[in-house]
Amino acid sequence: MSSYPPDGPPQTTLRQRLADLRGPAVPPRPLDARALAALAANPGCGRRALLDGAGVDKTALAAALGSPAAFGQSQFAIVRGNSFEARVKGDGGVELLRLTHARLGGGAEPPGPDSRVPDLTAAGPEGRAARTALALREATAAGTWTLLDHPMLALEVAGTPAYLEPDAVVVHPDGRWTVVEIKSFPMIDGAADAAKVGAAARQAAVYVLALEQTAGKLAGAEVGHQVLLVCPKDFSNLPAAALVDVRRERAVTRRQLERLTRVEELAEGLPQGLCFDPARPAAELTEAVSAVTASYAPECLAACELAFHCRERAREAGEPAALGRSVRGELGGLTTVEAALAAAAGARADAGAHAGSGPGTDPTAAALREAARLRAEALASAAARPPYQAPETPECPC
Template identity: 85%
Template sequence: MSSYPAGGPPQRTPQTTTLRQRLADLRGLAVPPRPLDARALAALAANPGCGRRALLDGAGVDKTALAQALGSPAPFGQSQFAIVRGNSFEAKVKGDGGAELLRLVHERLGAGAEPPGPAVPVPDLTAAGPEGRAARTALALREATAAGTWTLLDHPMLALEVAGTPAYLEPDAVVVHPDGRWTVVEIKSFPMIDGSADAAKVGAAARQAAVYVLALERTAEKLPGSTVGQQVVLVCPKDFSNLPTAALVDVRRERAVTRRQLERLTRVEDLAAALPEGTCFDPARPAEELTEAVSAVTAAYAPECLAACELAFHCRERARDADEVTALGRSLRGELGGLTTVESALAAASGAGCAEDPIAAALHQAARLRAEALTLVPAPTSPEAAACPC
């Protein structure tokens, strides 16, 4: 039986081959591509104006190694303890052919459906390369939907086009319901205490799961009779034990935001075409050459990047050197309008800005009111009062 759905394997056009060669040249011919994952796409969607991240992620550049070579390493990544704990918990959840996992899914989403039997199909999704695995996953989804039975897909491979290039994503699991619904399952090792978990961690999991839902919808568009659930099943340890429990997370809002942001991304081929000939981001190259190559791609730095991008420290240093107001935050940048540098903003506050500019006039008025308020503050009457931090 063929491992590809109807139509055969994905076809490569001359344009696709040329783009892949160009991206390989940018990455370095001896450097293997670093695949995009859902976490990277969620972070990329949060900053769609950053051409630097879009190009480097699209080319498969290892940004951690690149930041190290540039002299601005970032402390990113999970600890080995957290990785081992997460893998152990996932193996426990999926033990016995995924019986416990399917029980939790049926308990949360299986109202009106027959409970999963003792021997639920778990298709073999192995294939050559990510393209082959994605095709094999699509075929398994088609067969499970047509069969109308509970089916568990363990680490399926999904494809999603991002900025003109395919990204291959691997969710923890996808469950096919007897009625043709597909549900994304996220397994996390942080605890769910009294039925609720840390809001920040749940939000990050929801944004990551929304990327999987988008990719799964692309596959569902080609398979009539199938639908993708907008609620994902989040499986976590219960309280302080290692027993799994589950909760439903509605990702409709995160999905809509992620889809809108990904559609706004500049296409990778446009970014690559604008670069000087010979540009390469191979971390083995000299730091001066890498700095010049990275500077050739426009960035959109904001303090939020520090929690999501390996190059954030390098970009922050360059933003500060260029006196950009984006280094102070996106909200401030939006309020300052055409005042793009800290120097121009300070000049407007001092009254040297254009009087016809309403933003400059408002900034000057705010500075004047602040100065007047400070003059009304009484001077300290004793050394103790002067030393008081309040």
């Protein structure tokens, strides 16, 4: 006799459902700060949210789909970055604390001999996270400048802790905590590449969220919404610092993490038996990935392992977003490239008619027809001009 209730067997728990999506024998891939920052860079992509929430190894999945993506820095960049970070943190972090005081010191006394750099060594990420939390409490209570070198922070993501390791966290004498991001790209004349600064801000916002979870359990602690970005000054190896406000990035990341906690809503409409195990045949994986809605944009190429696969599918479907988010926004109601080309070709069918004439004309289609007309006129004018002939070069008298 069945022991199930009258309405049938109990529903599969969310954890089991995510394990089934990942593959019963595949361990979950832990999220790091870069992955969480990439989520904030494309918050509308349900595919990435589901795969990251389920702990799917997207690198292995992309390789199994036949669209591997090579990520990571070159060995030269890694060596340069490590060398610069060691220089910034040398001598007990004196230079890094000086830069922090210069930018965020306020009325506090400058760092002195009593500044501390506690030892955060412990066994495993859980032990290191606990040791970091203890060091933060002790530094806040001591009221002295304290530098935490590569602390381990825990951030709850979809019900499980994700362990994150920022470059440094500085504790101010007044109890404020500041995240420090050390990057090897240059800061020329006080400004750095905007795209790289944006990526650093999204990554630092993840650390700020993790610090806020720890600060919420400790009276007198406050996490600053400005992070300290330290880069090489101009073309030297000397450090320069700038403040980056991450309130917007923090809000976006928080919303995306809340979406991950509701990953069951993303998995609810998927067919039973769907699995992203990289060991499965490529055709089966392609069908499984296609069942989850994606939001591809060219920026994904620098942040997501599945970007090449999604780009190919977006091009096959004629999605304007494959040309860029700005193009997609300009096209308005024209949801495919074919529709945009057809709208532009309308000028040839209506030869002699003024583009955009008539009531109810779609302004986007009218603009495309006008652009096609101007392009045709320019090409005709160029074709009517005689070919360019270079002037004769006089013979050298010598």
